[in-house]
Amino acid sequence: MKSPRPYPNDYSLTRLIRALASPGRVEDQIKQSPEMDHSATVLQDEVGRAPRMGGAFIPLRPVAVGLSTQTNVGGGYLLGQAVSNRIAAALRAQLVLAKAGAITMFGLKNSLTLTIQSAFSSATWVSENPGVDLAQQDSSFAAAKLTPHALSANTSISRQLLDQASPDVEDFILQDLTRAIAVAVDAAGLAGTGNENQPLGIANTSGTNNLALGVNGAQVTGANVCEAERLVSVANGVPSATITHANIRSRMRQTPEFAGGVNPLWTSGDRVLGTTGLVSTSIPSGQTKGTSNDICPIVVGDFTNCVIGFWDTLELIVDPFGKKKSGMVELNVFATCDLAYLRPNLFTVIPDGRP
Numbered sequence: 514m515k516s517p518r519p520y521p522n523d524y525s526l527t528r529l530i531r532a533l534a535s536p537g538r539v540e541d542q543i544k545q546s547p548e549m550d551h552s553a554t555v556l557q558d559e560v561g562r563a564p565r566m567g568g569a570f571i572p573l574r575p576v577a578v579g580l581s582t583q584t585n586v587g588g589g590y591l592l593g594q595a596v597s598n599r600i601a602a603a604l605r606a607q608l609v610l611a612k613a614g615a616i617t618m619f620g621l622k623n624s625l626t627l628t629i630q631s632a633f634s635s636a637t638w639v640s641e642n643p644g645v646d647l648a649q650q651d652s653s654f655a656a657a658k659l660t661p662h663a664l665s666a667n668t669s670i671s672r673q674l675l676d677q678a679s680p681d682v683e684d685f686i687l688q689d690l691t692r693a694i695a696v697a698v699d700a701a702g703l704a705g706t707g708n709e710n711q712p713l714g715i716a717n718t719s720g721t722n723n724l725a726l727g728v729n730g731a732q733v734t735g736a737n738v739c740e741a742e743r744l745v746s747v748a749n750g751v752p753s754a755t756i757t758h759a760n761i762r763s764r765m766r767q768t769p770e771f772a773g774g775v776n777p778l779w780t781s782g783d784r785v786l787g788t789t790g791l792v793s794t795s796i797p798s799g800q801t802k803g804t805s806n807d808i809c810p811i812v813v814g815d816f817t818n819c820v821i822g823f824w825d826t827l828e829l830i831v832d833p834f835g836k837k838k839s840g841m842v843e844l845n846v847f848a849t850c851d852l853a854y855l856r857p858n859l860f861t862v863i864p865d866g867r868p
Contacts, residue, residue: 516856518704519555523857525546525548525683526687527683527686527689528570529549529552529829530533530670530829530831531545531704532546532549532569533549533550533567533569534675534831534833534842535833548569549569550569552570552571553597556570556571556826557570559825561721564828564830565828565830565847566828568828568829568845569828569829570652570721570829571600571826571827571828571829572825573601573620573827574827575601580739586591592670593813597620599687600827601617601619601689601823602689603687603688603691604617604694604695604823607688607691607789608699608821609695609703609756609758609790609792609795610698610702610703610819612791612818612823613789613814614753614754614816615816615817615820615821616818616820617714617820617821617822618820618823619823619825620823620824621822621824622824622825624658625659626656626657626659626746627656627658627855628655628656629655633749636812647697647816654703656856657820657855658853659820659822660822660851661709661850662701662710662712662849662851663710663849664698664847664849664850665722665845665847666684666690666694666845666846667693668674668689668846669836669843669844669845670689670844671839671840672840672842683827690827690843690844693846694848698850698852700714700795700830701713701718702795703756703793703795703812704716704717704810715812715819715854715862716810716812717756717764718854718857718860719857720857720858721856721857721861721862722741722744722745722748722859722860722861723864724740724741724863724868725863725864725865726865727865728802729803729865730802730805730808730865730866730867732767732867733761733811733866734768735768735769735771735774735778737863738778738785738786738811739786740812741755741813741861742786742788742861743863745813748856749859750815750856750859752813752814752815753786753788753789753817754790754813754814755785755788755789755811755812756793756796756798756811756831757793757796757811758794758797758809759800760807760809761792761809761811761866761867761868762767762792762867764777764866764867765777765779765785785809796810797809799812802865805865807867808865808867809868810862810866811862811864813860813863814859814860815860818854818855818860819852819853819854819855820852820853820854821850821851822850822851822853823848823850823851824848826849827848828847828848829846829847830844830845830846830847831844831845832844832845
């Protein structure tokens, strides 16, 4: 069995992009970039096809650290794989859902079925010789499935930036690429429609708690959020966060926690009734209900029951020509991901908040 080639020890996204931005044969690009060599051998074998449109694969499989890097055998071959961990860390840092407590998984292969314990065994206090059999309640199980969904994100960087050789530039490009992916994943996770291969979002998933405020919507109050949390808690969830649009946050900052109170419902420390408050432009705004056209949803929930899965490679396509007159290089990155909600009843959706 042929041994796989190691990752480049000094894996550089900048060097890979420069090679892809230089038109020519793949053989010539490989000479410029060991990352191209790795894409054309190990990753291409794993994916089972060549990259599209002259692009390249980027590893997205987390790697344990702690081995010695003094020799290749002792761990030096793994050093370059840290790019996987850097990408994963950058994605986690920018995903609003991850900040709310969602679980992120990287390096998936094929579809993944997550087994959920939907009902738990019961325990009963027993007297001496009760004379009757005790009622029995067994555990029951359900399943949530992660299936690959293709996601395309675009960004552009200047040729002048690409010519720099600096770790800061490398981090800037990494942040730029992952930011585009994170925004799209948050949009799907919070309000995805399930259309055109977009995963279904929490706001549109059946089984969540729906807490509508009125025929025309209404401004959210502390009592509304308290009820949203109660619905999560009675289903044995622990509310971890409230996520909404900045327009709603602005109103909640001016709304007292409870009638007659002086503390704001959304505090300066981004807390809502003691749990984390987060905003995202991925939350729809300006929706219509009744006579109102400024409707924004609010999601309160135990976000540890949201799972985000990423498969094990990103695919990068570089276009050096589309914006050549402005000195920019276009980057198109393809990711494969999906979201699952283990227990939808641990989320409450207020669909009709008003600012």
